[in-house]
Amino acid sequence: MTKKLGVFLFCIMLTVGCLGINTAMAQDEEPVICGVHPFTGRFAFAGIHGADAMEDAVAMANEAGGINGKKIKYFWADGEYKNDVGIAAFKRLYAQHKPQAMWGQSTGMTEALGPEIKDRYKVLYSAYTFAEIAADPAKNPYLFLAGPTYVEQFGILLKYIAKQKPGANIAFFYSDTEFGREPIPAGREICKKLGLNLVAEEVAKVGGVDISTQVLDMKKNKVDYCIFQGFVTTPITAVMKQAKDYGLKCQFMGTFWSTEKHLLDQLGPMADEYVGVTAYSYYYQDENPMIKKIRAWTEKHHPKTAAYRSQAYMQVFMGTQLIIESYRIAAKSGAIDGTHLAKALQSIKGFDVGGLMPPVTMKNNSIPVGRIVRGNSKTMQFDPISDWMTLD
Numbered sequence: 001m002t003k004k005l006g007v008f009l010f011c012i013m014l015t016v017g018c019l020g021i022n023t024a025m026a027q028d029e030e031p032v033i034c035g036v037h038p039f040t041g042r043f044a045f046a047g048i049h050g051a052d053a054m055e056d057a058v059a060m061a062n063e064a065g066g067i068n069g070k071k072i073k074y075f076w077a078d079g080e081y082k083n084d085v086g087i088a089a090f091k092r093l094y095a096q097h098k099p100q101a102m103w104g105q106s107t108g109m110t111e112a113l114g115p116e117i118k119d120r121y122k123v124l125y126s127a128y129t130f131a132e133i134a135a136d137p138a139k140n141p142y143l144f145l146a147g148p149t150y151v152e153q154f155g156i157l158l159k160y161i162a163k164q165k166p167g168a169n170i171a172f173f174y175s176d177t178e179f180g181r182e183p184i185p186a187g188r189e190i191c192k193k194l195g196l197n198l199v200a201e202e203v204a205k206v207g208g209v210d211i212s213t214q215v216l217d218m219k220k221n222k223v224d225y226c227i228f229q230g231f232v233t234t235p236i237t238a239v240m241k242q243a244k245d246y247g248l249k250c251q252f253m254g255t256f257w258s259t260e261k262h263l264l265d266q267l268g269p270m271a272d273e274y275v276g277v278t279a280y281s282y283y284y285q286d287e288n289p290m291i292k293k294i295r296a297w298t299e300k301h302h303p304k305t306a307a308y309r310s311q312a313y314m315q316v317f318m319g320t321q322l323i324i325e326s327y328r329i330a331a332k333s334g335a336i337d338g339t340h341l342a343k344a345l346q347s348i349k350g351f352d353v354g355g356l357m358p359p360v361t362m363k364n365n366s367i368p369v370g371r372i373v374r375g376n377s378k379t380m381q382f383d384p385i386s387d388w389m390t391l392d
Helices: 003-028 044-063 083-097 107-121 150-164 184-194 212-220 236-246 261-273 289-301 311-333 338-346
Strands: 032-037 073-078 101-104 124-127 169-175 197-204 225-229 251-254 274-278 369-376 381-384
Touching: 032 044, 032 083, 032 311, 044 073, 044 289, 044 311, 073 083, 083 101, 083 107, 101 107, 101 311, 107 124, 124 311, 124 338, 150 184, 150 225, 150 274, 150 369, 169 184, 169 212, 184 197, 197 212, 212 236, 225 236, 236 251, 236 261, 251 261, 261 274, 261 369, 261 381, 311 338
Parallel strands: 032 073, 032 101, 101 124, 169 197, 169 225, 225 251, 251 274
Antiparallel strands: 274 369, 369 381
């Protein structure tokens, strides 16, 4: 054997050995997911259901064999829907458990942690949000959304309006919060593109009760469609009741967080007058295999909440499904760290989620798909009035 040949064979053996070590390390590494949920505070209705969703999705995956035979570990903390508490909980969970993927409690927390996740923590991350910051893989490669951004939700609603009434007069009615303001600039541009007239922008505080000025302004501007953003229930019910009292004939609409059963319960007989956009099938749409599976699991493991699971549950369940699928894809490459998870997530195409959504293809780390639904005052459910709509 010549000296050069010997060196060449040694290099090959060294490379193979390193690959073997890397594979062994990947196989030995335990998948860990951590979540910061708002169990308390005004968003607790989402956190309680969302925490169950993450626990359920992980338990289902572990029952099916986990990742490379390794059980997924899941740890959580209460963020109280306060940025400082949530960020402290995120950092504590990371220090204690070194997860490869994490879930956060809000838009504000996501915006605050975004730079650190990119430069320091490098974990695959999503949250109870649909903010644009998490749908820009060039700037934030580790952040993702388990549905359409707020801007994409506006786009779906406005696209629907443009077909129903070309040139309609539009009002945006939003809360004076990050959550409320987030899609408004882009919404203005979408209106221009679709030939719709944005004639009013009304702003109110979350929980505000004095909204007569805003309703009168919409009447003056002859608003045909009003889109709510940044609210869950209040002041939507009050706005709709006052609009009726003042003779404003307007179709009221909302984005994801205000297209939920508890709003219909408050609207009562007015439920038929409300339309919204949602990203997922509802708990009562059990003709879909995944909804049927969730219902059976809930009846077995959470019988006290088996009557209904909110859309917050569906959002976190969907997000956890995407995290788990990213683990499965990344494991094939030999590493399940955050960087490999992020690359795996971006490669997801045609992922069958059993009718929870249409088959999922990630686009710019979000899923630009939604469906228009209308409230039903007899059943207190939302009925689809459009097919699933995908934005280009």
